[in-house]
Amino acid sequence: MDYLKTAQEIVQSVGGAENIEHVEHCSTRLRLSLYDNDKVDKRALEKVPGVLGVRLNVQCQVVIGREVIAIFEAVQQQVSAAEPSERVKKNKTKPLARAVDFVISVFQPLVPAIAGGGVLKSLLLLLDAFGWLSRSSSTWKVLDNIGSAPIYFLPILVAITTATKLKVNVLVAVSAVSVMVLPNMAKHLAEGAEFFSLALKNVAYASQVFPAILCVLFYAQTEKFFNRYSPASVRIFLSPMLSLLVTVPVTLLLLGPFGYELGAGLASVILWLYGHLGFIATALLATALPFMVAAGMHKPMLPYAIASMSQFGREVLYLPASLAHNIAESGACFAIALKSKDKTIKSTAFSAGISALFGITEPAIYGVTLLHKQALYSVLAGSFVGGAFIGWLGVQAFALVGPGLATISMFVSPDSGMNIVYALAGTALSFLVSFICALVLWREKTPAVVQAVGGLFLAQPIQGQVIPLEQVNDEVFSARIMGEGIAIIPQEGVLSAPAEGVIVNVFDTGHAVSMLTDGGVELIFHIGIDTIKLNGQGFFAKVQAGQRVVLGDTLVEFDLEAVKRAGFDPVVIMVITNSERFTLERLPAAKHINDCQIVMSLKESV
Numbered sequence: 001m002d003y004l005k006t007a008q009e010i011v012q013s014v015g016g017a018e019n020i021e022h023v024e025h026c027s028t029r030l031r032l033s034l035y036d037n038d039k040v041d042k043r044a045l046e047k048v049p050g051v052l053g054v055r056l057n058v059q060c061q062v063v064i065g066r067e068v069i070a071i072f073e074a075v076q077q078q079v080s081a082a083e084p085s086e087r088v089k090k091n092k093t094k095p096l097a098r099a100v101d102f103v104i105s106v107f108q109p110l111v112p113a114i115a116g117g118g119v120l121k122s123l124l125l126l127l128d129a130f131g132w133l134s135r136s137s138s139t140w141k142v143l144d145n146i147g148s149a150p151i152y153f154l155p156i157l158v159a160i161t162t163a164t165k166l167k168v169n170v171l172v173a174v175s176a177v178s179v180m181v182l183p184n185m186a187k188h189l190a191e192g193a194e195f196f197s198l199a200l201k202n203v204a205y206a207s208q209v210f211p212a213i214l215c216v217l218f219y220a221q222t223e224k225f226f227n228r229y230s231p232a233s234v235r236i237f238l239s240p241m242l243s244l245l246v247t248v249p250v251t252l253l254l255l256g257p258f259g260y261e262l263g264a265g266l267a268s269v270i271l272w273l274y275g276h277l278g279f280i281a282t283a284l285l286a287t288a289l290p291f292m293v294a295a296g297m298h299k300p301m302l303p304y305a306i307a308s309m310s311q312f313g314r315e316v317l318y319l320p321a322s323l324a325h326n327i328a329e330s331g332a333c334f335a336i337a338l339k340s341k342d343k344t345i346k347s348t349a350f351s352a353g354i355s356a357l358f359g360i361t362e363p364a365i366y367g368v369t370l371l372h373k374q375a376l377y378s379v380l381a382g383s384f385v386g387g388a389f390i391g392w393l394g395v396q397a398f399a400l401v402g403p404g405l406a407t408i409s410m411f412v413s414p415d416s417g418m419n420i421v422y423a424l425a426g427t428a429l430s431f432l433v434s435f436i437c438a439l440v441l442w443r444e445k446t447p448a449v450v451q452a453v454g455g456l457f458l459a460q461p462i463q464g465q466v467i468p469l470e471q472v473n474d475e476v477f478s479a480r481i482m483g484e485g486i487a488i489i490p491q492e493g494v495l496s497a498p499a500e501g502v503i504v505n506v507f508d509t510g511h512a513v514s515m516l517t518d519g520g521v522e523l524i525f526h527i528g529i530d531t532i533k534l535n536g537q538g539f540f541a542k543v544q545a546g547q548r549v550v551l552g553d554t555l556v557e558f559d560l561e562a563v564k565r566a567g568f569d570p571v572v573i574m575v576i577t578n579s580e581r582f583t584l585e586r587l588p589a590a591k592h593i594n595d596c597q598i599v600m601s602l603k604e605s606v
Helices: 003-011 040-044 070-079 095-129 138-152 156-166 170-181 183-190 211-228 235-277 281-295 301-312 316-337 341-355 362-367 373-392 418-441 560-566
Strands: 018-025 029-032 053-056 062-063 450-453 454-461 464-467 484-490 494-495 501-506 512-517 522-527 540-541 554-558 571-576 580-594 595-606
Touching: 003 040, 003 070, 018 070, 018 373, 029 070, 029 138, 040 053, 095 138, 095 156, 095 301, 138 156, 156 170, 156 211, 170 183, 170 211, 170 235, 211 235, 235 281, 235 301, 281 316, 281 362, 281 373, 301 316, 316 341, 316 373, 316 418, 341 362, 341 540, 373 418, 512 554, 522 554, 554 560
Parallel strands: none
Antiparallel strands: 018 029, 029 062, 053 062, 450 454, 454 595, 464 484, 484 571, 494 554, 501 512, 512 522, 522 571, 540 554, 580 595
């Protein structure tokens, strides 16, 4: 992959570097906070080489896969070179949407450090359990401190990500938050500290995230205020000093204790729900994760997971549910790779199955699961059964990282050796259920263009009565100005592909689609007469330009009764725009090939 070229095309498709307010990445996708979402050319962005998918809601999420870090670095270079003064915030997002964007921007960058430390600690527990490295040894203790550092200094890490998001002085923000984790300050608080006769609450701020976030949010306001009113000649030291003098006491008196209670309350609420719903909560969350991950809405679970990990040293819902879902994705992909005879599907499913097995599910979700109902049903079954099993046995996670085969040690418990055994059993169950379901459900779609005796056949694209074009109440079609073809009086509102090929264009109103078959036939489908006047109401396109389809794939769903009620003729026309290349033969009687009703036979003209 040409990383620079891909990054340039991505930046250009989202409105240029000057339209990017903030850029970050997770394990598989770029996350772009934009000044103006209306500048995004989603169709062009989806066609960029290396882009697996695009989700545009609060953030513009560009799914890349395993090359995401290299693409992120290339994009970041272009954003850094952009002129800040040219950027103007135009998005009118709702407060909830802005809050979600803020949460993702603050918590997502924390994951690598927390995951690295957590997995190291879980591996140390394994080494001690096998007797390879005793926890009483000096080496074990040094390594344990390395693993503990990211959680202990979470306030510092959060101060960095929050200050970066708010675009304030990172070092001064870190200095303000550092006061809360100073050993002398912790000791002073434990002894009963006061500030101007006001008692300071004794709170252990190490490993806490919400006190740090509130501290930096408040500091951002003080920095803005003092930068505005401080004389330029002394601003370099006066503004930071005054900001610290105001921010730190307010944090110790009010914001810190409130943030601590907020984090504890969030974790307690989730645990309360888990305690009352039991294993059903894990099963339902695991089942919902394919859709949450596809929409990028699984990231708001991070604050809870981090709060739970820092407060209790473990997490009992989100990560166990993710384990069941990730492995279910892998199982379904491997089954499809084994059973499919299509080389493209086979290779896509196999590589996606490997990624999902190691905790990266986006390639499986976008490349297999959401494109094939059989795969989706199999993943949902494996996720639910595996999630219920894991939740029933009370499996707990001890590291915040994407669950998979390589990170399975995150389920090693310092108190129960069976926790990892139950996790492995749940892994096997999720895999087997989804694998078996996919093997049973998967049906390879019949090749769309069937060649026989040198001919090409087109299947009927919609259920209904086939009529000749001259009976269509539109001269453009009835006079065959656009080309030869047929018309169908529809009995249902589902238009399907009559052959295998590629979608060339989908009208914005959804009432018309064009495609090119593998046999070289150029087709246009038009639903109804003058239905463009409906402005897309009742029409739902299920494909997009550039998408490959096979026989029977749904192209458009439409509300047939609504079209009739609006007073429009619902006749569906299929026209061959390059019909001069072919000799057409209307079949005298119903003809079926591979269970498909054939309505047209074509031979290339000599």
